[in-house]
Amino acid sequence: MSAHAKSAPRGGKTSLGAKIFLAVVGLYLLLPFAITFIYSLFVEWTDILPSGFTLRNYIELFSNATFWASIGRTLVLCLVSVIITIVLLLLAMYAVVAINRKLGSVMQFVCMIPYALQGVILSIGIISLYTGTGTILSNRMVMLFGAYTILVLPYIYQGIRNALNAIDAEMLIQAAEMLGCGRFRAYVQVVLPNIVSGILVSSLLAESIVFGDFVLANNIAGTNYQNIQVFLQANMDKSSGLSSAIVVVIFLVVGAVTALVLKLQSSARKTEKE
Known part of the structure; x- marks a missing residue:
């Protein structure tokens, strides 16, 4: 056995130094949240230590129907825009991996355009284009869902593209065709189940973007x-x-949604291995 093999960590265990480093980084990242949480529990913080412990802020917040409605609206915005984007991209990527590979560069260019669009520019452009048209597109809610679909497009595209490249989707479709399966059926029944985890990961990033948007x-x-x-x-x-x-509750809601998606991703990975 070589010296390199002997020096490798047994069983892939993480060293104590790495664990300490990760713990320090985690504490550093959670510090702003911890300070915000402490501040929300006191009347004022003008000295070294806060004073006037109170739960008034949370009682007022949780009894506010407008607050719960805003949370629900944000979840709806996130869910609808992410689902629309995923469905459109999966249909478009079928043309790339199963029909014409050259369309990939065109798809990448189109999906990267939203990176250059600031929120103000995008919102003003949408309002100027569709307001007063007298169609369903002039509805403010439809415009908002469409705007978020555009906003999260590049992030979900990157996740789906990377997942397709990782499993070599084109080769899988060709193998399925050799066994008598149609292209679209192979794409749906063979390729898509193998990229579920990649879709969920990209959805996490899209979720955080929608929750953090104000403009x-x-x-x-x-x-x-x-x-x-x-x-x-x-x-x-x-x-x-x-x-x-409010900031603390937003953090907890996003954390809960993230934990749910990660749980679904873990289940998807187990299904892929089986």
Whole structure:
């Protein structure tokens, strides 16, 4: 046995130094959340230590029907826009991997365009283009869902493309064709089940982007469809403690959604291995 093999960690175990490093990084990343949480539990923090412990901010927040409505609206925006984007991209990527590979460069260029579009530019462009047309596209809600679909497009595209490249989707389709399976059926029944984990990972990034957006929701829908960021902005001038409580709840909701998606990803990976 070579010296290199002997020096390798047994069983792939993480060293103590690596664990300590990860713990320090984790504490550093959680520090802003911890400070915000502490601030939300006190009346003021003008000295070294906060003073006036209270749960008033959370009681007021949880009894506010507008707050729960804004959370629900944000979840709906996230779910609908991500599902629409995934469905459209999966159909488009079928043309790339099963019909013409050269379309991949065109697809990549189109999907990267939203990177260059700032929220203000995108919202103003959508409003100017569709307002007053008298069609369903002039509906503010339809415009908002479309805007978020465009916003998360490059992030979900990258995840789906990487997942397809990792499993060599074109080869899988060709192998399925040799066994008498049609291209589209092979794409649906063979390729898609193998990229579920990649789709879920890209959805996580899209989820955080939708939850953190203020510009699109404020410019396109305003108070007509108030998401959680618009609600936060409306309450920032009222109370800093209440605003901190809102931030804490946003963090917990995003964390819960992330944990759910990671659980689904873990289940998908087990299914792929089986």
